[in-house]
Amino acid sequence: MSVQEHRRLRELASMHFQSRCLHEACERGLFSELERSPGSAEELARRLHLHPQACRMLLDALTALALLQEREGLYSNAPIASRYLIEGTATDQGEMIAMYRRSMERWEKLAEALHCGHTPAPPSEPDPRFIHAMHCTASVHAPLVVEAVPRNNARRLLDLGGGPGTYSIRFLLTWPEAEARMLDLEPVVSIAQEYAEIAGVNERFEAVAGDYLESELGDGYDLVLLSNILHCNAPEGCQRLLKRAFACLRPGGRVVIHEFLRDGSLWPAVFALHMLLSTPGGDTYSESTLKGWLHEAGFGEPVVSRLEGTPSSVLVAARS
Numbered sequence: 001m002s003v004q005e006h007r008r009l010r011e012l013a014s015m016h017f018q019s020r021c022l023h024e025a026c027e028r029g030l031f032s033e034l035e036r037s038p039g040s041a042e043e044l045a046r047r048l049h050l051h052p053q054a055c056r057m058l059l060d061a062l063t064a065l066a067l068l069q070e071r072e073g074l075y076s077n078a079p080i081a082s083r084y085l086i087e088g089t090a091t092d093q094g095e096m097i098a099m100y101r102r103s104m105e106r107w108e109k110l111a112e113a114l115h116c117g118h119t120p121a122p123p124s125e126p127d128p129r130f131i132h133a134m135h136c137t138a139s140v141h142a143p144l145v146v147e148a149v150p151r152n153n154a155r156r157l158l159d160l161g162g163g164p165g166t167y168s169i170r171f172l173l174t175w176p177e178a179e180a181r182m183l184d185l186e187p188v189v190s191i192a193q194e195y196a197e198i199a200g201v202n203e204r205f206e207a208v209a210g211d212y213l214e215s216e217l218g219d220g221y222d223l224v225l226l227s228n229i230l231h232c233n234a235p236e237g238c239q240r241l242l243k244r245a246f247a248c249l250r251p252g253g254r255v256v257i258h259e260f261l262r263d264g265s266l267w268p269a270v271f272a273l274h275m276l277l278s279t280p281g282g283d284t285y286s287e288s289t290l291k292g293w294l295h296e297a298g299f300g301e302p303v304v305s306r307l308e309g310t311p312s313s314v315l316v317a318a319r320s
């Protein structure tokens, strides 16, 4: 075995060492504390009520991970931590990091899922923390999604399972004459409304409670957005969603699918397992599978855009 081969396997096997450092640092508010004022390991241990030697070890690990900087025993945040790991700021990614921390419990059930093909059903009520975590990622990806969709005079948008509403909100900020209706489960609606209010688009944004597989959706929409929704559903659910999207669009209206396409790359492949562990029947799907379902639902050939630097793609298909 070469040194490189061994290193590759060792790093893969121990990636949770690094994840856990980040999780705990966020959980303890370490980056926020250092943003208030840089300090030595002993000072930080005192301020955060940690064991001094253990705190120094964590600080050194975070420095090696390039999240902190250390000069003459004084630790401070690296730029990425200052920008994205400070609690209460608009760009804080802490909820996203906490979500992956919580997911470790689900991943403990992988052995069971590999045997029986599923895990115990996740809670039916969406967790507000998950919705805020969706916003963390969406706030970074939404400009790319909007850029991938030509406006074509679209005015009426329907966002199915819109979560925090971040994608709809970005469409509204970019297209000042558009209005959006978002449908999600009851506890999510007020969260999306708050984000719309913060963005100043609440007068053109309506969040309604409902089930995207069953509820009345209305009709005559110019655009139906399915962002990160299909991977939460089994194939039958996806086909149903696409047929429902088709039915509520005006002729010439378009469906926009934002998804991780299963294409042999790493994230969509491991995310499929994450869906196995987190949803009843979710999976990631290939471009050709989605194209087949779009055609079956009556849509024309989609335009597919890879979103540079992300694991996501956007498919735009018109109701002919």
Ligand SMILES: C[S@@+](CC[C@H](N)C(=O)[O-])C[C@H]1O[C@@H](n2cnc3c(N)ncnc32)[C@H](O)[C@@H]1O
Residues within 6 Å of the ligand: 126, 131, 134, 135, 138, 160, 161, 162, 163, 164, 165, 166, 167, 183, 184, 185, 188, 210, 211, 212, 213, 226, 227, 228, 229, 232
């Ligand atoms: C993975 S999140 C995606 C959120 C958002 N579209 C995005 O891309 O950030 C899935 C969303 O679908 C919602 N959802 C799940 N099942 C639903 C259902 N049957 N009807 C409506 N919304 C549902 C969840 O509450 C959650 O907000």
